[in-house]
Amino acid sequence: MNYGRRFTRRIGPALTPALTIAALIAPVPGFAQQAIVVPRPLLSPAVVLPTLTDAQAALLATLIDRDSIAQGLQESATPRAVPLDRDALVRAALDHASAVHAGRLIEDDFQLEWGIRPPAYDPLPAFAAAVAGDRLASWIASLPPPYAGYDTLVAGLARYRALAAAGGWTALAGTDLKLAASGPAVAALRKRIAIEDAAFDATGDRYDTALAEAVRRAQQRYGLNPTGAAGTQTIAALNVPVEARIRQIMANMERWRWLPGVLPKNRIQVNIAAAVLTVFEGDTPVMSMKAVTGRPGAETPMLVSQIHSVVLNPPWNVPSSIANRELWPKEKAKPGYLKRNGFRIIDTGDGGKRLQQSSERSALGKFKFDFDNRFAVYLHDTPAQSGFAKFDRLSSHGCVRLEKPADLAKLLLKNTPEWSPDVIDATVEEGKTVRASMSDREAVYLLYWTAFANANGVVSFRNDPYRWDGTLASKIETRQARQALASL
Structure with missing residues (x-):
């Protein structure tokens, strides 16, 4: 899946002017409408707002009506609009721009593990220029995140809304259906x-075989084992209501708005929910592998950083939370457990003790990919290769385990002359712990996508293991309610 920058954007069909706007519709559950997130100075009565002509006012109201639906700022695809005076329309346009371009949360709404923040954004200068140049349609079209991954979700949202309008689907009662x-x-x-x-x-x-193949395609879209037989998990995925799928798409569109306006052409992306790592070079995927990400309760955070080095034969400095919860109790229950598994007890110098597992027995395997972050997570190898055969691969303590770490290490170090593939292999074989600093740092994005689509608008879904989709919807609605009260 290429989540890279898009090359074109279609503005859409001709619009019929009407002085209405859907930005202030009554709230409905789950991504019901946009929240007011314009930077506070823009809400001051002292701010001089652009003056709209009658034609511009009518066009702008209709543009926002249409775009608020297309961009997933409301759950219903039917505008329920109210007339606005001219200044209110301008302020609603600025609110709309902020919501589409940078999302609907403020800093205090982000929970700790959501370590990505949208860049600061002031919509007023570009809006004023669009009014002066009579370019409101192109201004509206320029607001969404400039990425193909976002555009395909826009198309997917329209498709699932059409399915909902046609009646959606009825829950299936049968289970364990298979060939014949x-x-x-x-x-x-x-x-x-x-x-x-x-x-x-x-x-x-x-x-028949045609149904079995169609079931396999569905299972692949849902991240299930593509057996072609419709068992309990498959039926459960098929029974998720279309309205829930629409909300899921909306949640992922919102997270796209948190990303910077330009992604590095060379980067690593991890989809936490799907447990997959993809390497991009020149904005084109060149490598993909299975991963194991954090289980619920030990979530892998969303973050952006840069990989600066690869540690070969890394020891494991055990986090105190893991040591206290899992390892010290095992030692108490079966004395000698730590020594048998290669752990060393190290005095911290302040009366405390910590655990380190030797590189020969390390849970990090032979490769560790380091990047700065406040969560103390990283990408790494693992001796537990059986985990990659599973379709549910959320079982780590928060770090990201990799299926093919040697391939990734050689790719990242290819521009570092002293670390040729042969030297990497020899160093790993020797067993000595060595840090290989990279000549070129590599951007790394840990992202949480529970819905993503291909160029044809075919949407794939994953479970929401951390319940972040629902949390996001609740935070948006809470923000909306607070802003509505503040405006009274």
């Missing part, structure tokens, strides 16, 4: 699969 089965439960499954899979023929009531 037949009957009403299979007929219902065929109809359900066809709603999201236009290539599949829904007619009939037999579980």
Whole structure:
């Protein structure tokens, strides 16, 4: 999946002017409407706002109506608008711009693990220039994040809203359906699969090879084991209501707004929810591998940093939280456990003790990729390779374990002359702990995508293991309510 920068943006069909706006509709649960997040100075009565002509006012109101729906700022696809006076319309336009470009939260709304913040954004200068140049449509079109990954979600949102308007789907009652089965439960499954899979023929009531292939495609979209048989997990994924899928897409669109306006063309991206790492060179994916990310309760944080070095044969300096919760109790229950597993007890000098696991037995394997961050997480190898065979790979303590760390190390060190692939292999074989500093730092993005789409608007979904989608919706609604009260 290429989440790189887009090359073109389509503004959309011609618009019919109407002096209405959907930005102030009554709230509904889950991403109901945009919150007022314009920087406080812009809300001051002393600010001189651009003066709109009658034609500009009518066009702007309609543009915002349409765009608030397209950009997922409200759950309903039907505008419920109220007329606004001219100054209120201008302020609503600025609110809309901030919401689309930089999201709807303020600093205090972000929880600790959401270590990405949208850059500061003042929409007034560009808006004033658009009014002066009579370029309101192009200004509206320039507001969303400039990335193909965001645009494909916009298309996916429109598609799932169309499915909702057509009636969505009915929950399936059958389970454990597989090849050669037949009957009403299979007929219902065929109809359900066809709603999201236009290539599949829904007619009939037999579980034939065509249905098995369609089920595999669905399982791949949901991140499940593509067996082609519709078991409990598959039926549960198919039974998620279309309205919930719409809210899921909206949540991920909101997180896209937190990213900077330009991503480095060379970078590493980890999708935490899907447990996949992708390497980009020249904004094109050149390597992908499975990962193991943090389990619920030990979440892998969202963050942006730069990998500066690769540690070969790293020892593991055990975080005190893990030592206290897991390792010291094991030593108490079975004395000698720590020594048998390569742990050293190190005096901290202040009366305390910490644990370090030797490189020969290290839970970090042979490679550790270091980057500065306040969460003390990193990418690393692991001797527990069986975890990569699973489709649910959220089981780490918060760090990101990698399926092919040697390949990544050689790729990142390719421009560091002293660290040729042969030297890397020899050093790993020797077993000595060495830090290989990189000539070129590599940007790393740990991101949480529970919905992502391809260029055709086909959306893939993952579970929301950390419940961050729901938390985000609640925070947006809380922010909305506070701003509404403050405006009274």
